[in-house]
Amino acid sequence: MIHAEQPFAIPTCTTxxxxxxxxxxxxxxGVDYWLSYAGPSQLFEATGDEAVKKGKHMFxxxxxxxxxxxxxxxxxxxxxxxxxxxxxAFKYNVEGVMQCWYFGNYPSMMSRAAGELxxxxxxxLASARAALASA
Numbered sequence: 001m002i003h004a005e006q007p008f009a010i011p012t013c014t015t016x017x018x019x020x021x022x023x024x025x026x027x028x029x030g031v032d033y034w035l036s037y038a039g040p041s042q043l044f045e046a047t048g049d050e051a052v053k054k055g056k057h058m059f060x061x062x063x064x065x066x067x068x069x070x071x072x073x074x075x076x077x078x079x080x081x082x083x084x085x086x087x088x089a090f091k092y093n094v095e096g097v098m099q100c101w102y103f104g105n106y107p108s109m110m111s112r113a114a115g116e117l118x119x120x121x122x123x124x125l126a127s128a129r130a131a132l133a134s135a
Contacts (some may be wrong), residue, residue, distance in 0.1 A: 012059040012098065013038040015085055033063040035076055038084035040092075048092025059096040060089045064114040065106065075110040075129040082110070083117045083128050089123045 017081040018032035019041030020027055030037050044060070051058045062085050065075040089097075099114050101108070113132055 010057060010059055010096070011047060011051055012061055012096075013044050015041065015089055016062065017041050017043050018043045020076045033061070035063045035078060036065065036081065038088065039080045040085075040088045044089075045092075048089075048094075052093055057093045057095040059098065060085075060094045061098045061101070062089075064099040065108055065110045074106050075108040077110060078127070079110070079113045079117060079132060080125065082114050083120065083125055086118050087121045 014033055016030045016039045017032060019030045019034060019037050019039050020080075021030065021034075021037045022028075023036070030041070039062075039125050048058060064072055064082060068075060086097075095120060099111070116132055116135055117128060120131060123131070
């Protein structure tokens with residue numbers, strides 16, 4: 001629940017929480033963070049809609065380098081999915097992001113890409129990929 005009368009409280013919501021995606025011919029539900037799913041989930045959208053309605057900004061919590069999907073590698077190279085996560089989140093006045101909160105936050109090409117992509121949300125995907133490749 002988001003209260004407009006709490007001016008310093010900033011809601012934070014996981015972009016993938018309780019989201020559904022089609023993978024290998026099956027519908028799968030991500031119960032928490034999910035690197036392979038761009039989202040946003042219905043829960044994130046509902047929270048975002050409420051924040052916009054109350055005039056609040058919000059933070060997104062999303063996985064950017066690796067997750068329990070494949071925790072044996074330092075990062076999973078999926079900049080296109082990250083780009084879509086940021087692009088989708090900006091519709092809801094997102095002004096901050098928690099990109100990792102346990103393992104997988106090592107400096108890598110994906111943590112750099114995430115930092116760059118966060119500021120390219122207004123570009124088409126092809127232009128963001130080209131800008132990222134030339135960085």
